[in-house]
Amino acid sequence: MIFVFIFIGLVLAILLISAFMPSRYHVEKSTVINKPVTDVMDKVGDFNHYARWNPWLQMDPPAAKTITGTPKTSGHKYSWHGKKIGIGSLTITGIDSKHIHFDLEFLKPWKSHAKDNWLFEDWGRAETKVTWQNTGDLPWPMARLMGPMINKNLNHQFAKGLSNLKKMVEES
Numbered sequence: 076m077i078f079v080f081i082f083i084g085l086v087l088a089i090l091l092i093s094a095f096m097p098s099r100y101h102v103e104k105s106t107v108i109n110k111p112v113t114d115v116m117d118k119v120g121d122f123n124h125y126a127r128w129n130p131w132l133q134m135d136p137p138a139a140k141t142i143t144g145t146p147k148t149s150g151h152k153y154s155w156h157g158k159k160i161g162i163g164s165l166t167i168t169g170i171d172s173k174h175i176h177f178d179l180e181f182l183k184p185w186k187s188h189a190k191d192n193w194l195f196e197d198w199g200r201a202e203t204k205v206t207w208q209n210t211g212d213l214p215w216p217m218a219r220l221m222g223p224m225i226n227k228n229l230n231h232q233f234a235k236g237l238s239n240l241k242k243m244v245e246e247s
Contacts, residue, residue, distance in 0.1 A: 090216050092220070094219075096213070098213055098214075099212055100210065101208065101209070101210045102230055103208045103209075103233075104230065104237055106205055107204050108202065109201065111203060112196070112197050114247075115195055116195050117147065119193055120147035121146035122142045122151060129239070130235045135157035135158065138156060147170060147175075148167065149170065153165045161181060162181070163179070163181040164180050165180075166180075173194060173195055174192065174193060176192050179191050187211060187212075189212075190208075192207075192210075193205065194206040209233070
């Protein structure tokens, strides 16, 4: 009987702790790439280049990938289905001279939705400051408990992705 009370107490403690944790996350990383804004935006806005720099796609090379729509326009979409990276899609929702906005949707291993936003700033001498942002909800209770781990993982993957992007763009 004591085991039941301990178990119920632990479950209630977890639920209570998660109620006070953030319901959203925001990750943001930047780098400077030694190429003009248009060169960098051309690579980020065209999913045909993603397998060369995106860290998640590099984690699961045999994953099935589908690209639809016109590069650098709203509706351009990258879909994937893999054992390691699950099932999801990334779709351009808006683009202007300094920004590209994306909807990021995961269907498996669990359903979630996030916004990916990119900012491209002329940094002088044909350099571009690139800022990659991702914002999403952390549903209660489990995702909120995993929030710190999600932030840590995304920060690591964003740093790796920006490093890969910098190398690819500067070598082209």
